Amino acid sequence: MTMPVMEPDLDARVLQTWARAIDEGPFSSLCWGERIAFDNPDSLTLLGALGAWTDRVRLVTTVIVPQLHNPAMLAKALATGDMLCGGRLTVGIGVGGRHEDYHAAGADPKTQTMRGMADRVAVMKQIWAGEQVTESVRPVGPSPVQAGGPPLLVGTIGPKTVRSAAAWAAGLAGTTLDLDVAKQNELFDVARAAWAEAGNPKPHLATSFWFAFGSPEQARGQVLRHLRRYLNWIPTEYVDAMAPTTGWAGSEDELVAVLRRFAEIGTDEVQLIPTSSDLEQLQRAADVVARMS
Structure with missing residues (x-):
């Protein structure tokens, strides 16, 4: 379950209530x-709070963009988060799809590439291994609870990105807009083959999609409102055109059926x-998740 961090009018009470309900529920992450x-x-600030508010569930960033951060500071923050949550952290990372975030963070848009991301991953892995990456008396710490650092998942919907991440990622933290199970399985097959070719254990296969419960009109209206807010860098007419087929809207029984189709193709999460x-x-x-167990 994803936190409602992109919704308006959030405060600490709402976030804490959601976090504790997720932790106490049947969710895996x-x-x-x-x-x-x-x-x-x-x-990264929220990571610290989530570590304190939860005890069981894995904490998964979906996704952080390493190019928006200094890699040493990002490695330090994530290792601290892993320490605070007792080794329950998984880090989904991606190149990001918005130039405005790069500009706002003072980051170079030219690094918005898989190479730019892989370079920063290499630095973070060195730091988590206890290596000194600069001339300093002590290496950057603390050490993460998980040996070698938190597992890394690559956020992607493209086969080229999947293949390039096989050398350093533990799996995928992807997304599906139209819930096309066959197309998702094609990407999973690319990952399975790339991880096997790299001599790595089979990848963790995760995907994600927006959801809304309710009558068809009510639930689709909720998805549309969310997409108009979240996809605010895309012209409204394009968002309105994609909204009827983006994400999932409906009843509990219908969501169970969708999740079972994803389970049939080997989706881990x-x-x-x-x-x-x-x-x-x-x-x-x-x-719904309790019914799937």
């Missing part, structure tokens, strides 16, 4: 994403993304 030029909470901060939406999703 608690996820949250990163944006800079938006009024969402800072991802579906990371549901809420389109509202209403706790009823979270509870209905929890009821």
Whole structure:
């Protein structure tokens, strides 16, 4: 389950209530994403709070963009987060799709590439291994609880990106807009082959999609409102055109059927993304997941 971090009018009470409900529920992971030029909470600050608010569930960033951060400081922050949550952290990373975030963070848009991301991953892995990457008396710490650092998942929907990440990632933290299971399985097959060719264990295969419970008109309206807010860098007419087929909207039985189709292709985890901060939406999703267990 993804935290409603992209919803309006958030405060500490809402975030804490969601985090504790997710932790106490049937979910495998608690996820949250990163944006800079938006009024969402800072991802790394929130990581510390989530470590304190939860005890069981894995914490998964979906996704952080390493090029928006100094790699040593990012490695330090993530290692601290891994320490605070007792080794429950998984780090989904991606190149990001918004130039405005690069500009807002003072980052070079020319680094918005897989090479730019891989270079920063290499630095973070050196730091997590206890190596000194600069001339200093002591290396950058603390050491993460998980040996070698938190597992890394690559956020992507493209086969070229998947293949290039096989050398350093533990799997995928992808997304599907139209819930095309066959197309998702094609990407999973690319990952399976790339990881095997690299001599690595089979990849963790995760995907995600937006969801809304309710009558067809009500639920689709909720998805549309969320997309208009979240996809604010895309012209509204394009968002409106894609909204009817983006994400999932419907009843509990219909979501169970969708999740079972993803399970049939070997999906290890579906990371549901809420389109509202209403706790009823979270509870209905929890009821669905409990039925799947």
